Amino acid sequence: xxxxxxxxxxxxxxxxxxxxxxxxxxxxxxxxxxxxxxxxxxxxxxxxxxxxxxxxxxxxxxxxxxxxxxxxxxxxxxxxxxxxxxxxxxxxxxxxxxxxxxxxxxxxxxxxxxxxxxxxxxxxxxxxxxxxxxxxxxxxxxxxxxxxxxxxxxxxxxxxxxxxxxxxxxxxxxxx
Numbered sequence: 472x473x474x475x476x477x478x479x480x481x482x483x484x485x486x487x488x489x490x491x492x493x494x495x496x497x498x499x500x501x502x503x504x505x506x507x508x509x510x511x512x513x514x515x516x517x518x519x520x521x522x523x524x525x526x527x528x529x530x531x532x533x534x535x536x537x538x539x540x541x542x543x544x545x546x547x548x549x550x551x552x553x554x555x556x557x558x559x560x561x562x563x564x565x566x567x568x569x570x571x572x573x574x575x576x577x578x579x580x581x582x583x584x585x586x587x588x589x590x591x592x593x594x595x596x597x598x599x600x601x602x603x604x605x606x607x608x609x610x611x612x613x614x615x616x617x618x619x620x621x622x623x624x625x626x627x628x629x630x631x632x633x634x635x636x637x638x639x640x641x642x643x644x645x646x647x
Contacts, residue, residue: 479517483510490532494539499560501542503530509544509558521563527551532577536601537584541566545589547574555589557601567604571597577619581626586643588629590617596631598643610641 486505493500499520500512509523509530523542532545540560547553553571555578558564569589577590586607587599596610596617615634622629622643629641 479514481510481512481517481519483519483522484508486529489529490544492533492535492542494535494560495537496539499535499539501533501535501544503533503544503546505529507546509533509542511542511560511563521560523558523563523565525556525565526554528574532575532589534578534580534587535560536580537582541580541584541601543578543580543587543589545575545578547571547592553591553593555587555599557587557604569597569599569604569606576617579620579622579629581622581643582624583626586622586626588620588622588643590620590631592616594633596620596629596641598629608643612639613637 484504488504490503502510507526511521526546528546528548528551530546534543542558544556553573553575555569557567571591574592575589579588589597594613598607613633617633619632629643631639
């Protein structure tokens with residue numbers, strides 16, 4: 472950031488890149504694309520280390536778990552159901568698929584890594600138990616598509632941003 476100069480251009484996707492996220496240690500970047508893949512990149516070398524395929528639609532959101540061992544990806548299209556997939560970073564294998572009724576636009580892990588939040592085109596935020604893949608809660612109140620979700624550092628509050636021009640703060644209980 473000191474110079475503002477580009478240090479690398481990572482190229483392998485065959486369509487627009489819609490989401491990026493750094494791993495907690497800063498050594499890996501995940502990217503999600505309209506080409507329905509998630510790609511993992513080594514920051515130091517700029518080399519692609521994995522291509523994760525399995526979504527039926529464009530990947531709109533990616534996030535690393537706090538321990539860096541899992542990547543969550545959210546997808547969905549106009550006429551396709553939305554889904555969140557969890558991927559093992561070491562093996563590149565999909566471990567869980569979580570279903571939404573419509574497109575998933577954002578994903579975020581709680582600071583303890585036990586809960587995943589997903590924001591959807593259906594105007595809801597869903598909270599998922601990462602260990603079991605079970606839905607813990609569906610948060611409703613937005614009047615339009617939920618575009619972004621983020622946990623507070625203590626994991627007790629979730630923020631959501633929507634096309635209804637609001638940011639909502641939700642009291643969420645950390646997973647036990």
